Amino acid sequence: MSAGQQDEEVLHGGNASARVVRVGSTVRKPWLPTSDSTVSYLRTLHRRGVDVPLGHGRDEQGRLVLDYVPGTMAMDGAPLEPNLVHRVGALVRRIHDASAGVPLRGRWDVLIPAERPDLLCHNDLATWNLVIDGDRLVFIDWDGAGPSTRLWDLAYAAVSFAHLFPGADVHDSATRLAAFVDGYGADRELREALPRTMVRRAAAMHDLLRRSHESGRQPWGTMYVTGHGDHWAGTRTFVDEHLDDWRRALAR
Structure with missing residues (x-):
């Protein structure tokens, strides 16, 4: 049929x-x-x-x-419990490791490019793209995949799954951040670079929305004036204001 x-x-x-x-x-x-x-x-x-x-x-x-992947969207239960966030971190690590060595050639549309990309990545690893079905975790919506780096992809995912958003409880967010990065098995270099990169990644998302609004690029232009612009501006400020909290959490 x-x-x-x-x-x-x-x-x-x-x-x-x-x-x-x-x-x-x-x-x-x-x-x-x-x-x-x-x-x-x-x-x-x-x-x-x-x-x-x-x-x-x-x-x-x-x-x-x-x-079709059955289940519920992680964003419907966000912020997620630390043990689940730990599992998500491990899944992101499996994706990155499985992507190692895959040629970067191909036709891609990466909205927010990384400097010196060396790894194919999803580029939108967030609660709104994770389906949960019991113990099964599956990332969907790979249309924005393309060349990036572990750090740039990880920074965006960390902001989402640690729930580093305006109004969040800083202690709880730091606990989730540690769980996510521990699940990923990040080395010292990644842990040290991550806090500041999370600020840059949130700022880059806001800049994409603002520029899209100025140029009329949709749907991001409309998203900028319907709450997403303010959200990412606030996220950038929130992450930046609590850098020491994130650093302490990642140094445990």
């Missing part, structure tokens, strides 16, 4: 994706110029033991067909 003959359930939750629907055990979303590269990357990660949604070509409407 074709997708057109089956019920399509519109999936919600993302900020930047166009119309995404579920059809049976699959997800259908727009085919992008980067989709060939993304599908190939996912196939490589799967071969190397990472649980990811695999691509299955295009449907009769030309949409990308991916595995």
